[in-house]
Amino acid sequence: MTSITAAVLTISDKGSTGQRVDEGGPAICELLSGIGAEILFTEIIPDEKEQIKARLIAMTQKVDLVITTGGTGLSPRDVTPDATLEVIDKEIPGIGETMRAEGLRATRRSMLSRAVAGTRGSSLIVNLPGSVKAVRENLAVILDVLPHAIEKIKGGTSDCGR
Numbered sequence: 446m447t448s449i450t451a452a453v454l455t456i457s458d459k460g461s462t463g464q465r466v467d468e469g470g471p472a473i474c475e476l477l478s479g480i481g482a483e484i485l486f487t488e489i490i491p492d493e494k495e496q497i498k499a500r501l502i503a504m505t506q507k508v509d510l511v512i513t514t515g516g517t518g519l520s521p522r523d524v525t526p527d528a529t530l531e532v533i534d535k536e537i538p539g540i541g542e543t544m545r546a547e548g549l550r551a552t553r554r555s556m557l558s559r560a561v562a563g564t565r566g567s568s569l570i571v572n573l574p575g576s577v578k579a580v581r582e583n584l585a586v587i588l589d590v591l592p593h594a595i596e597k598i599k600g601g602t603s604d605c606g607r
């Protein structure tokens with residue numbers, strides 16, 4: 446499997462104005478590095494839909510995998526999944542479903558994340574919730590499948606048989 450290039454996009458009003466230290470972004474970088482991914486970009490932006498869309502479009506032109514953290518919930522400023530759905534070609538419902546289902550073991554509020562995942566061109570976008578606890582719990586349950594998903598998106602013939 447060729448190594449994966451990745452970008453991490455933290456979507457947080459407080460994080461983007463320096464009101465809170467971003468712990469989610471670094472946690473994602475740590476976990477992705479653990480599977481050999483090369484992190485080319487990290488950025489923190491506010492919960493602004495058009496800005497999120499523009500960054501997702503730009504980042505997917507440069508890396509195999511874009512992971513977002515934050516803004517997947519129900520508050521008025523949480524618009525990450527809505528922005529993601531407007532820029533992806535194909536949604537991959539199973540990723541969000543798996544994260545929510547597995548997340549219930551940790552917290553019943555897992556069901557409140559509207560996180561989505563999908564393809565854009567030959568790249569993969571995955572939303573994660575904002576808290577660093579949620580980042581670690583959600584990423585842990587999908588991390589092993591990400592390389593296979595990226596290989597398939599790129600037209601790879603890796604065996605789906607296992």
Ligand SMILES: Nc1ncnc2c1ncn2[C@@H]1O[C@H](COP(=O)(O)OP(=O)(O)OP(=O)(O)O)[C@@H](O)[C@H]1O
Binds near residue numbers: 455458467468516576
């Ligand atoms: N990047 C982050 N690093 C560490 N903790 C975070 C981060 N983003 C969110 N959290 C924590 O997770 C909780 C829920 O995340 P959410 O994205 O809803 O953030 P918020 O505080 O509601 O608004 P915002 O982060 O956009 O200012 C937050 O209250 C915060 O405690």
Ligand SMILES: Nc1nc2c(c(=O)[nH]1)N[C@H]1C(S)=C(S)[C@@H](COP(=O)(O)O)O[C@H]1N2
Binds near residue numbers: 523554578580
């Ligand atoms: N595994 C896991 N999933 C989780 C959580 C968590 O702590 N662990 N937090 C939930 C909560 S409290 C919310 S509000 C939603 C959305 O979080 P966000 O608004 O930070 O994106 O994620 C949910 N998913």
